[in-house]
Amino acid sequence: MARQSFLVDNFYYNILNQLNTKTASLSQAQQAHARILKTGYSNNTHLNTKLLSFYANHLCFSDATVVLDSIPEPDVFSFSILISACSKFDHFNRAIRLLRRMLSHGLLPDDFVFPSMLKACAGLSALRTGRQVHSLASVTGFASDYFVQSSLVHMYVKCGQIKDAYEVFVRMTHKNVVSWSAIIAGYARLGYINKAKELFNEMRCSGVEPNLVSWNGLISGLHHSGLSSESVTVLQEMHFQGFKPDGTSISSVLSAVGDLKTLDMGLQTHGYVTKQGLGSDKCVVSALLDMYGKCGCTLEMMLAFDEMAQMDLGSCNALIAGLARNCLVEDALRMFRQFKDQGIELNVVSWTSVISCCTQNGKDIEALKLFREMQVAGVEPNSVTIPCLLPACANIAALMHGKAAHCFSHRRGISDDVYVGSALIDMYAKCGKIGDAQHCFDMMPTTNLVCWNAIVGGYSMHGKAKEAFKLFHLMQRSGQKPDFISFTCVLSACSQNGLIEEGWNFFNSMTREHGIEVRMEHYACMVNLLSRVGRLEEAYAMIKEMPSEPDACVWGALLSSCRVFGNVSLGEAASDKLFKLEPSNPGNYVLLSNIYAAQGMWSEVDRVRDMMKRMGLRKNPGCSWIEVKHKVHTLLAGDKSHPQMNQIIERLGRVSMGMKKLGYLPNTKFVLQDVEEQDKEEILCGHSEKLAVVLGLLNTPPGSPLRVIKNLRICGDCHVVIKFISSFEGREIFVRDTNRFHHFKDGVCSCGDYW
DNA sequence: TTAGGGTTAG
Numbered sequence: 045m046a047r048q049s050f051l052v053d054n055f056y057y058n059i060l061n062q063l064n065t066k067t068a069s070l071s072q073a074q075q076a077h078a079r080i081l082k083t084g085y086s087n088n089t090h091l092n093t094k095l096l097s098f099y100a101n102h103l104c105f106s107d108a109t110v111v112l113d114s115i116p117e118p119d120v121f122s123f124s125i126l127i128s129a130c131s132k133f134d135h136f137n138r139a140i141r142l143l144r145r146m147l148s149h150g151l152l153p154d155d156f157v158f159p160s161m162l163k164a165c166a167g168l169s170a171l172r173t174g175r176q177v178h179s180l181a182s183v184t185g186f187a188s189d190y191f192v193q194s195s196l197v198h199m200y201v202k203c204g205q206i207k208d209a210y211e212v213f214v215r216m217t218h219k220n221v222v223s224w225s226a227i228i229a230g231y232a233r234l235g236y237i238n239k240a241k242e243l244f245n246e247m248r249c250s251g252v253e254p255n256l257v258s259w260n261g262l263i264s265g266l267h268h269s270g271l272s273s274e275s276v277t278v279l280q281e282m283h284f285q286g287f288k289p290d291g292t293s294i295s296s297v298l299s300a301v302g303d304l305k306t307l308d309m310g311l312q313t314h315g316y317v318t319k320q321g322l323g324s325d326k327c328v329v330s331a332l333l334d335m336y337g338k339c340g341c342t343l344e345m346m347l348a349f350d351e352m353a354q355m356d357l358g359s360c361n362a363l364i365a366g367l368a369r370n371c372l373v374e375d376a377l378r379m380f381r382q383f384k385d386q387g388i389e390l391n392v393v394s395w396t397s398v399i400s401c402c403t404q405n406g407k408d409i410e411a412l413k414l415f416r417e418m419q420v421a422g423v424e425p426n427s428v429t430i431p432c433l434l435p436a437c438a439n440i441a442a443l444m445h446g447k448a449a450h451c452f453s454h455r456r457g458i459s460d461d462v463y464v465g466s467a468l469i470d471m472y473a474k475c476g477k478i479g480d481a482q483h484c485f486d487m488m489p490t491t492n493l494v495c496w497n498a499i500v501g502g503y504s505m506h507g508k509a510k511e512a513f514k515l516f517h518l519m520q521r522s523g524q525k526p527d528f529i530s531f532t533c534v535l536s537a538c539s540q541n542g543l544i545e546e547g548w549n550f551f552n553s554m555t556r557e558h559g560i561e562v563r564m565e566h567y568a569c570m571v572n573l574l575s576r577v578g579r580l581e582e583a584y585a586m587i588k589e590m591p592s593e594p595d596a597c598v599w600g601a602l603l604s605s606c607r608v609f610g611n612v613s614l615g616e617a618a619s620d621k622l623f624k625l626e627p628s629n630p631g632n633y634v635l636l637s638n639i640y641a642a643q644g645m646w647s648e649v650d651r652v653r654d655m656m657k658r659m660g661l662r663k664n665p666g667c668s669w670i671e672v673k674h675k676v677h678t679l680l681a682g683d684k685s686h687p688q689m690n691q692i693i694e695r696l697g698r699v700s701m702g703m704k705k706l707g708y709l710p711n712t713k714f715v716l717q718d719v720e721e722q723d724k725e726e727i728l729c730g731h732s733e734k735l736a737v738v739l740g741l742l743n744t745p746p747g748s749p750l751r752v753i754k755n756l757r758i759c760g761d762c763h764v765v766i767k768f769i770s771s772f773e774g775r776e777i778f779v780r781d782t783n784r785f786h787h788f789k790d791g792v793c794s795c796g797d798y799w
Numbered sequence: 800t801t802a803g804g805g806t807t808a809g
Contacts, residue, residue, distance in 0.1 A: 097800075100800090101800095121800080124800055124801085125800055126800090127800085128800040128801065129800075131800095131801090132800085132801095154801095155801070156800055156801045157800090157801080158801075159801040159802055160800080160801060162801095162802085163801085163802080189801095190802080191801050191802050192801085192802085193802085194801095194802035194803070195801080195802050196802095197802085197803085198802065198803065201803095220802095220803095221803080222802055222803045223802080223803075224803085225803040225804070226802075226803045226804095227803090228803090229803070229804065230803095255803095255804095256804080257803055257804045258803080258804080259804080260803095260804035260805070261803065261804045262804085263804080263805090264804060264805065265804085290804095290805090291805070291806095292804055292805040292806095293804085293805080294805085295805040295806050296804080296805055296806085297805095298805095298806080299805085299806065299807095325805090325806095326806075327805050327806040327807090328805085328806075329806080330805095330806035330807050331805075331806045331807080332806090333806085333807080334806065334807060337807095357807085358806055358807050359806085359807075360807085361806090361807040361808070362806070362807040363807085364807085364808090365807055365808065366807090368808095391807095392808080393807055393808050394807085394808080395808085396808040396809080397807075397808045398808090399808085400808060400809070401808095426808090427809085428808050428809050429808075429809090430809095431809050432808065432809060463809055464809095466809095467809085494809095
């Protein structure tokens with residue numbers, strides 16, 4: 045008996061020794077686990093607790109869950125070990141799932157579980173769950189616990205609910221430097237600089253001296269709220285007060301300096317980093333690269349990267365982002381591949397950076413390929429990756445890929461994220477599925493400005509002005525103030541629908557009622573609106589009164605309508621400006637040429653062609669064909685015995701010959717047949733600039749009937765087409781290029797295989 | 800096993 049007891053004790057201590065968190069390896073722990081199961085010790089509370097703790101602190105959450113599952117009646121302590129580890133290592137969703145499980149066992153959290161739970165809610169910005177945890181803490185009497193209160197302040201701050209945070213804070217009977225720092229950082233993070241500074245002084249008056257963390261909280265808070273120059277000032281003040289900036293202070297400030305693009309200060313800070321020996325701090329180095337990248341100093345950035353003492357993933361990511369930021373797309377992709385080939389374990393930030401780089405530079409297919417590669421590499425996309433990927437789906441109308449990303453977000457529990465939700469709304473709207481966009485919006489538990497703008501913009505894109513206005517007003521009633529983007533959306537809806545009165549109301553209320561400065565895009569919408577209804581002179585007057593020099597969008601809007609309404613003189617005026625602003629854009633020349641063609645001014649058409657030749661631009665024969673065909677349409681609709689008819693048909697023949705040489709299909713006969721049977725009209729063109737012409741054909745004045753186009757086959761810039769889907773309601777549209785095929789019918793898009 | 804500050808992706 046005594047011998048057996050000795051063996052048991054020996055076994056027990058051996059196992060405990062094997063589970064010593066500091067010295068044991070994972071395989072040792074797994075061996076110990078196997079021995080426990082084999083020898084029937086799986087009911088031993090002490091051993092199970094040790095195992096749980098080991099697995100949880102080594103991030104082996106699935107093994108830890110197996111242990112928890114094996115405990116017949118797990119107690120609060122078992123749960124709290126796992127929950128606190130999940131919180132500590134940022135596995136916040138898992139922590140919340142565990143709390144729910146714990147509650148289902150009839151167990152209530154204690155003063156150890158509550159802070160971990162609140163940290164998880166803070167990390168996820170999960171306000172609703174955070175409030176539930178707060179209620180539970182009140183009911184169970186833990187809401188007055190010192191640690192719980194500090195965690196509550198932090199949770200509300202991270203969820204952007206500063207009033208709730210302050211309410212908890214003022215009720216705290218014992219405020220220490222931790223709670224003070226949390227509330228100060230909170231106010232600073234939300235941009236309340238005066239309140240943050242006031243609280244900072246109040247803390248000192250109450251006898252609590254700020255520490256380095258308090259200062260750093262203020263600095264980073266100000267930077268995050270966009271008050272970068274204030275954050276630099278606070279750093280200087282902190283230095284003056286005798287606090288030596290550490291790596292944390294410098295990382296924040298370097299990021300702020302980058303935003304301010306104050307290279308001088310960046311160089312000085314770099315000097316401080318070297319002098320203080322902070323160059324081995326990984327965050328500081330990443331921030332340094334980021335600063336150089338933001339200041340456009342890619343060479344200095346590369347140099348700083350090469351000088352790095354130790355290879356660091358964060359710095360690799362900062363380098364990729366810096367190259368991408370400076371439009372060095374190929375370099376960014378090359379570095380990414382190089383890091384991968386070197387065996388550096390790229391993380392979600394690396395993959396997201398490079399995907400975002402592709403999406404923002406027109407490499408949509410590449411972005412989708414990288415996303416797939418990322419998943420094959422076993423890197424889990426997150427709530428930042430999805431909003432970076434979705435624009436690629438939207439740009440090429442890859443609805444199936446978009447839907448897959450939606451399902452993925454749903455499975456991973458990130459579809460509630462405001463950025464994911466907004467990107468989904470935008471993707472569905474651009475793929476012609478406004479109903480699905482609305483559904484996504486309706487399903488969002490919390491909405492912010494970005495979500496509202498996405499849905500208002502979606503309806504606007506679809507030409508559904510009434511719905512766009514309704515949501516715009518609903519947004520304001522819900523307490524969300526509109527910004528300049530919201531106004532661009534509603535003004536765009538007005539311009540698409542020729543709603544002059546509403547357009548002026550929105551335009552005038554922007555500054556008067558909302559204090560929002562009118563930007564170039566708002567003027568472009570108004571000029572577009574006025575010109576599309578034929579008020580070309582008014583549009584021109586507005587352009588002349590603009591406070592800043594109009595850009596190509598503004599002049600382009602006028603020129604397009606000049607073509608529609610056949611206004612030669614204004615068209616020439618707009619073209620003159622556009623030729624200076626965009627000398628290499630063939631679309632502008634084509635539009636002017638169209639205006640001349642519509643008037644039978646063929647010598648002028650030739651003059652434009654010569655201009656293009658001189659600029660080295662090739663006018664695609666497809667444009668000429670459309671241009672002439674348009675003229676034939678117009679004439680046949682009116683007087684078939686028009687005196688210019690022969691001239692036009694002759695020209696059409698010449699154009700057709702030119703097209704034939706280049707492998708284009710139509711000939712005179714075909715076109716004339718086509719004119720007689722307008723329902724069978726088919727337009728073929730090659731590149732995106734021609735697409736503008738095709739769309740221009742459809743861009744008839746509001747109120748006039750749109751010509752019916754049954755089949756529209758376009759090769760090129762699909763994104764532009766998708767924006768116009770609403771105009772094609774009830775029609776079939778084919779969008780093709782060498783890699784893919786899209787078919788739109790009744791606003792529904794189906795795509796062919798990509799690769 | 801519990802609370803506050805940092806860089807790189809939107």
